[in-house]
Amino acid sequence: MNVDDAGTQAADQAFDLVIRAQRAVLPEGVSAAEVGVREGAIVEIATEGAGLSGSTSANARVVELDDSQVLLPGLVDSHVHVNDPGRSEWEGFASATRAAAAGGVTTIVDMPLNSLPPTVNVESLGIKRQVAASKAFIDVGFWGGAIPGNTGDLKPLFDAGVYGFKCFLEDSGVDEFPPLEPEELCADLAELAKYDGLLIVHAEDHSVMADAPKNSGRKFSDFLASRPREAENVAIARVIDAARETGARAHILHLSSADALPQIAEAKAEGVKLTVETCPHYLVFTAEEIPDGATTHKCCPPIREESNREALWQGLVDGTIDCIVSDHSPSTAELKLLDTGDFGAAWGGISSLQLGLSLVWTEAAKRGIDLAEVVAWMSSAPASVAGVKNKGAIALGNDADFAVFAPDEEWTVHAAELYHRNQISAYDTRAVRGAVKQTILRGAPVDFDEPQGRLLRAR
Structure with missing residues (x-):
């Protein structure tokens, strides 16, 4: 050209x-x-x-x-919990965006929790933007939150530039961000359909979870049984039904259960406005390899069996799953309960913001998947799902965001060397393939001492 x-x-x-x-x-x-x-x-x-x-x-x-190097578009990670303000000891905008840049990510979209206040109205969005403005080393956009009673806040947040709205169908883990009941899910989707808003859903069904074995202790198998595949499958079916009924756009977050893939594929073929993501931890780990007490590996929904992992990879290859994002959900070491290894009480979340590209490429290469496909899943696809403009592809008119990647370089993850505020990692000592050598934001190398990121608006 x-x-x-x-x-x-x-x-x-x-x-x-x-x-x-x-x-x-x-x-x-x-x-x-x-x-x-x-x-x-x-x-x-x-x-x-x-x-x-x-x-x-x-x-x-x-x-x-x-x-030895390949020029990639800067990656777009549309599922990041920065937790700033309010829980910045878990992570903050400075540490999160440095980590992202070190991993070739040039744009993140921040989740509305676990910050205090959560981003559930225009005022709280303003607070978060003010905190982020001076700390962002890459570009940052924001999701709003959909919780009981804030349907009237969705349109003002939409107009203020959030990329969409996150909700839970099961306990979120923090009291200030309660889940939606089924009728509230439908009501919010109907509201968002009026202006083509997007609802992104943590899809685990409360009633299925209530009937599952209770989770406590060190055994990973007990934790896995407490969050069965059926909880995801039922919740995803509910989201599909509601999206079909309202005509609204819906997105399934962090898909873990491969059992849900057939109903997702059927809904997409029918024309339901549905997109789906999965995450590196579901594509790398298997339940069989997680030791008891290894709460570094606790996330919700959980990491499942090897056969499930392989089915998720197939879902990516055949297009049922749209994109790969981190679901970077950090906490302090104390909340991970590394001393007791109690899966029932430990915070659920895996930090991988700096590592995603290398992790996914390592596993993809083993399966004969080419780098271009991996990059699309982690750049143009999340940008398209979230509606982040001028990002995610080396294309005329786009922002000059790039990652210089050495796909054959092998290295070992050391948690203490990561930019994450809390250097706790399920991937500590893991050997990976592919290293980010430089990250460029709007034509300039990312300066890890001077924040140059911008705050993005969806419209």
Whole structure:
């Protein structure tokens, strides 16, 4: 492609940044390319040897990737719990966005909990934006929350620029963010249908959970039994029915139960406005390998059996699952109860914001899945689901957000070396393949000392 967004020949024009790569992951596939950037945006994508040049400005740069490196679009992680303000000892915007940048992520969308206050009205959104503004090392957008009694707050939040609304159908783990009853789920979807809003759902059914064995103690098998696949399957069926009835858009968060894939595929084929995500921990770990007492591996819904993991991979390959996001849900070491290993009482959440690309690529490569597909699941797909504009692809007019990735470099995760505020990781000492060598935000290398991220609005 030799034409810039104004429709003029641009090969002989100067750019603020030129990146030359033998391998670049473009929307149409992997190929050699030269990418020209001006004023933070991609304005030229040319074939190898086009000779794009930097401007005479002192800040202009030409970057040539070596043969071991691949140019990727900056990743988009639309499921991140930053917890700031209110629980910033769990994670904060500075630590979270540094970790994201170190993992090749240039945009996150922050969940409405577990911050205090939760993002359930315009006032609380304003508080969160004010806190994030001076701390963001990458770009940050925000989800709103749907809880009992705040249906009237959804449209004002929508107008204020949130990307959609999160709800739970089972206890969220924090008192200030209660779950919706089935009739409230339908009412909120009907409300959102009026202006094409998106409801993103933690789908575990309360009644199924109530009938399941109670969770306590060190045995992972007991924890797994307390959150059965049926809880997800029933809740997802309810979301599908409500989305069909209202015509609203719905998104299933952190899919764990592969048993739900057939009903999801059927709903999509029928035309129900449904999208689905899964997470690295469900694609990496299996229930069989988790030791008793290893509360680092507790998350909700839980990690399931090896056969389930393989079915989730197949759901990605066949398109039933749309995207992969982290569900980065950190806490302090104390809340993980590492000393007692009590799965019943420990906080449920796995921190992987800095590690997602390497984790997923390691497992994908074992299964013969190419890097371009992995990158799409972690960049353009979450950007599309959430509606994050000008992100997630190396395309004309998009923000010049990139990750330089060495796909064959092998390394070992050490939790103490991560940027996460609490350096507790289910992946500690795990060997992975693929390393992020540099992350570029709007044409400039991410500065890990000076925050340069922007706060994003959906509209």
